[in-house]
Amino acid sequence: MNTQFFAAWIEEIAAAVRAQRDHLTQLDAAIGDADHGANLDRGFAAAQEALAGASPQTPGALLVLVGTTLIRKVGGASGPLYGTAFREMGKAFGDAAEVSPAELSAGLNAALSGVQRLGAAAEGDKTMVDALAPAVKALDQAVRDGRKPEEALEAAAAAAEEGAKATVPLQARKGRASYLGPRSVGHEDPGAASTALLFRALKAAAAR
Amino acid sequence: MNTQFFAAWIEEIAAAVRAQRDHLTQLDAAIGDADHGANLDRGFAAAQEALAGASPQTPGALLVLVGTTLIRKVGGASGPLYGTAFREMGKAFGDAAEVSPAELSAGLNAALSGVQRLGAAAEGDKTMVDALAPAVKALDQAVRDGRKPEEALEAAAAAAEEGAKATVPLQARKGRASYLGPRSVGHEDPGAASTALLFRALKAAAAR
Amino acid sequence: MKKLINGADSIVTDALRGIAAAHPSLRVDVKNRVVFRADAPRPGKVGLVSGGGSGHEPLHGGFVGYGMLDAACPGEIFTSPVPDQLIEATKGVNGGAGVLHIVKNYTGDVLNFEMAAELSRDEGVEVATVLVNDDVAVQDSLYTAGRRGTGATLFVEKITGAMAEAGAPLAEVARVAREVNERSRSFGVALTPCTVPAAGKPTFELGDTEIELGIGIHGEPGRTRAPMREAREIVRIAMDAINADLPLSGDTLVLVNGMGGTPLIELYVVFAEVEAYLREKGATAVRSLVGNYVTSLDMQGFSVTTCSLTGELTRLWDAPVETPALRWGR
């Protein structure tokens, strides 16, 4: 996977977030503050603009730029968290011009660590981690099993989507939704839902 | 008509205003500020209380007390206007213990003059004058024609009601409704509607 | 209807208890419904009294204090006060130099203040009256009750307050009060109606894409209904109406006033457009207020009031004031 591939990923994310903007915002309205869709839309539109302006030459540089842009433009909880995720992933890729499936997997593990270091959320806290962690695990496993890239990415996307859906019955213990206590139960976490979009976009980029 | 009769009138008015409170307020909401029902209810309840406390001995004293109480308790446009009406009527009756139909008629003319002196409204301006003036005229005529008191009061009440209804197509030129310009057309004037209640109550007092 | 009240009948009394508890600089006569400056009457100082229906807070009680009103009389919601209250206030602030009644031009206010002035004069108090009628949405003709008094009331109260504090005589205070009124114009716009507690439901109905232009401050509908549009365009309608009545120029005092339910962030958006409009006309917003000052219960919307300043008026505007809702210089 080269720089072009990751540029395509960001394009796919931006399109998916734009399309799901209202949905994400409505999820956030139910247990948060109704801005998650607007936040990510603003962030990924800015990321695309930044990429167009800077034309980074390696996957690592590209992802660091995306992460930095998210941190600079999004605000809220998701800005620093997603921003850190992309930056950590990019940093893990170093100067390489190509990234192997195993390296992608390592990069996503670094992203997950970054998110958890910053936000201190464990699985089951009803956050983006509930989609990110299983997706990363599924990708690890698929890569270890030597499955084809598309299959591996499909496994990751499916795991993220399952993880997001599985947040519905949970009571939130991190972020804004935790203020609702038991009333947070019965709603999908918006950050987990957007993480699922990110992994679905990764699969779509590979299918291009 | 003695003091007791006028006490009964005030009772009838208070009951009618209480019953029509929301209706009067809704009329006022349409072209005013939604307080006419509350204003008159507060005023006539206070008037009854004042009468119970002071037990005035003549129709004149009773009506002056009612008028003063309205001025002291109602506020708004209708407080001074109705207050003045009752005071002028009471003053016209002087110290008399009994009031003849002709004297009643004279008293109501004094009331009308008082309202017009204070508010400067002419007939057709879409105010209480549009019910008060025709009612006074009808009573004058009926008394001149030598009709029985009940018939005379019925004529006055009917004229007041007709006058009130006739305010519907008018454009207001006085009071709050005048701010609406042409949009005041199509609504009954709340003050004209309450004046009709006053005359209907007068008839009811006579029928007791 | 949901309101933070103990009952529609006790709202004015309950709020007065709250005002009394919150502001030690005021003396509140809850029974007679008068909000006094704690140090009233001030010997030799012209007393300033205003009042009107409740539901417009902070007007008028929030403007009682050093450099502004000496007393305010709140009526029931949207109902002018009664003469008794006004007489109580007038006598209570008379320091021997006479009392100015600042009256918004509504039939009810005018009649009740007139009665109070007459009866106060009978008791030996010199009373002058100034009528505030700044609202350009109402045609000033024989066919209306005349223009309504809205935002300019605040200007009149602040500026005459500074004069009275400085020891100006009654005739002079009244003259400047009229001058401020003549130099001021207002226009209001509603996005939603308001709900009078005793009525229990909104005073009018407005669609999701409609606004009322030329509203007053008593929940009455405006002169016309128009489609909702951008703040910039709504401001242009309001400012055009003001400018057509009294062309804007020179140093201008501006009030962008919320009707009670509009978030402050929106009022600042409005102010940015008002300021740009003024510049376009060659006028300058040298002094301004942005906030909820002359409200209409929970109505969403705003009004703009402009006053063409002179050097004297600017100086009086800048003079110290210490009231619950307006304070600077002390």
Place this chain on the structure above:
Amino acid sequence: MKKLINGADSIVTDALRGIAAAHPSLRVDVKNRVVFRADAPRPGKVGLVSGGGSGHEPLHGGFVGYGMLDAACPGEIFTSPVPDQLIEATKGVNGGAGVLHIVKNYTGDVLNFEMAAELSRDEGVEVATVLVNDDVAVQDSLYTAGRRGTGATLFVEKITGAMAEAGAPLAEVARVAREVNERSRSFGVALTPCTVPAAGKPTFELGDTEIELGIGIHGEPGRTRAPMREAREIVRIAMDAINADLPLSGDTLVLVNGMGGTPLIELYVVFAEVEAYLREKGATAVRSLVGNYVTSLDMQGFSVTTCSLTGELTRLWDAPVETPALRWGR
């Protein structure tokens, strides 16, 4: 949804233009979204920076000025500001004595301020941080993001502002900031939801006879829903929650805060009940504020914040302040 805006995307920028035009005592960097005191940085004075999502006006921009904040950073509506803004503000107010970040305890605010503090330190600015978390409606446990910061933010900003103005060093200012926070408690109640412009519809739905208890300031639902009742009883619920967490006693600073859409007259009704409750508990509301200070767009409702005063805190509260939304003593 009807709002006085030119568009959901430009609301923050447009409002900043309005703030800039309305307040000559401020310097507004519209592009970088920072509201500065016009005279920042002040050499030798600790700089105070706060910020948070927009939609809470006058918080924080309305509290920038002499004796309070040196800079405020507004994010998008209900979205914490980004580190760039905060760094710009931090550097811009650093007069060599270091900078205090006053942060309301929300994950987003905490993360963005942390990043900004780290990067500012890299550039040689000494930064201390105080977290405000006064809202007793949220359990402070491992199972939540911790208590939210609401009304006490105003207390912390005012009191630390007075200290910084008087030349206190950073460590001392930070210590007192934490003390104020520890002595403060809040509880909020919503009668209606609010509408985030970009979302276009209310954040939750509430029946005509229901209220939300224990709401925050971001339009999120509260801990429980309850039937509507009299102001007196609603206040009792709020005050009981505060009193259970930190028993009320002695000299108390009280904020009765409107959520943006509540008329001032209702806030005074609420204050009367709050004051009576305090008296019942043997506490005294020696200082108070009643009005819209920490809002939630157009939400109807209120919050109460109490702070148990010391002699030092009272003196700092009384010190002169000159900002758009809070002003006395100058």
